[in-house]
Amino acid sequence: MKMYSASECPRGGNSAQAVNSAAQFEVRGGCFSYSAGEENLCDINFSVSEPDILCILGANGAGKTTLMKCMLGLRPWSAGASYLDGVDIKRLRPKEFWRRVGYVPQAKLSSFVYTVREMVLLGRSAHMNELSMPKERDERAADEALALVGIAHLRDKLCSKISGGEYQLALIARALAAEPSLLVLDEPESNLDFKNQRRVLSTISTLCKERGIAAVINTHYPEHAMDISQRALLLMPDKSAVFGGTVNVLTEENLRRAFEIPVHIHRFKVGKRDYASILPLGESEIKQTERLIEMETRIAQIGIIVEDPAAAENINRLLHEYSDCIIGRMGMPYRERNISIISVIIDAPNEKISALSGKLGMFPGVSAKTVYSKI
C-alpha cells in the first residue's frame, strides 16, 4: 500500500527513456525477501530529486537498511527496480553509478590500518584510473570533505584509533569526497552526540541546497526528518510503506501505526523556524494528556430551555452551586410557546462546563446546549 500525491505518482511504462529525468532517483514496485514465503519489503515506491532530502523511517527491523541495499543494487529486488535519472541501475556500469552515488553504511568499529585522510581519499576511487596515484584534485577534494564535516584535525590518525562517532564522520567525509549527486546515508547520526548530529545534518542539508544534490537518509529520529527533509517514507509493520511530503507522512496516526505506540506531536517556533517534538506516550501519559485537555479553562455559553416551570427551582439551586465560575446570567419567558429561556456564561475548566451542562439536561422538561468560545 502506498500513498501518492499526483506529482509523486510513479510513471508507467518500462522504457527508461519514458521516465522524466527530473526524478533523479526512483524505486518502482520494489519487493524483497530474505527467505521464501516471508516478505521483508512489499511494493516500495518513491522518488527523490535534487536538491531534496528523503528520510526513511520505521521501527527496528522494519527493513530500512535492507531497503537501502536493494535500492543501490547491493541486494537484488525480487520485483521492481531502481532508476537513476530514468535508467534502470542494472544497466549502468558500477564505476559510473558509484561516481554519482555516495553510500555511507552504518558505522561499525574499524580495524582499518589506514589514516583517516587515506580512508577519505579512497572515496575518490571512482574518479581515478585503476592503480593510478591520487592527483592534486583528489587530494584537494579529500581535504575539503574532511574540513566540511569538521574532522580535519583527525586526518593523520589511524581509523582503528578513533571513536565510533569520529569514524562515522570519516565515512561521511569519504562519501562527500566522491562529489556525488546522490548521497545515501544509513543512520548517519546514530553514533553522534547532539552537537555532531546537528553538524552532520546541517552539512547534508546545506550541501543539498548549495550543490544541488539529493540525499536519502535512514533515521530513527522523526524530528530530524521533520527538520531537514522534504520527503519521507515510513515503513509499516505489514511491510508496506507510506511515501509523500514529510508533514503528510509523519502524522500522529501514521507514526502510531508504524511504531505501534501512541505519539503526540508538539509543534513550536524558535525565531522564525518551525520545529516539532515527537513524544511517544505511555498509558499514564495518554490519561494525563486527556486530563490536561479536560482541565483547560474555557468560556462557554449554556443555553437552557425550560418547558416545565416546576424545574425552575432545581435549576436555580444548581446554578447557585456553580456561581463562582458563572460570569453572566439572563432569563426571559417566551410566552408564545409557554417556555422560558435562560442563558448562562461560564468561565471554567472543560470538565466543569460539561458537568453543569449534563446535570441541567437531566432535569425533566429541561434541555441545555453548550457553545464554546474560540479563546
Ligand SMILES: Nc1ncnc2c1ncn2[C@@H]1O[C@H](COP(=O)(O)OP(=O)(O)OP(=O)(O)O)[C@@H](O)[C@H]1O
Ligand atoms: N542477512 C540477513 N538475512 C536474513 N534476514 C535478515 C538479514 N539482514 C536483516 N534481516 C532481517 O530483515 C529484517 C529487516 O532488517 P533491517 O536491518 O533492514 O531493518 P532496519 O529497519 O534497518 O532495522 P534497525 O532499525 O534495527 O537498524 C529484520 O527482520 C532482520 O532480522
